[in-house]
Amino acid sequence: MQKLAKEQGCTILMVTHDNRILDIADRIVYMEDGHLADQPEAGAGSSSLSTS
Numbered sequence: 001m002q003k004l005a006k007e008q009g010c011t012i013l014m015v016t017h018d019n020r021i022l023d024i025a026d027r028i029v030y031m032e033d034g035h036l037a038d039q040p041e042a043g044a045g046s047s048s049l050s051t052s
Helices: 002-008 019-024
Strands: 013-016 027-032 035-037 047-051
Touching: 013 019
Parallel strands: none
Antiparallel strands: 013 047, 027 035, 027 047
């Protein structure tokens, strides 16, 4: 999927609670209670939004 996005020049928006997925992201945006948030501290339970 990542290769296809780069070849086609498009963006993939992925929403996950699984931190293992974050390693493949080019950019990570954190959200908390529906708002953009600073990077959570280790062990904090917030949602993550990443685009690549």
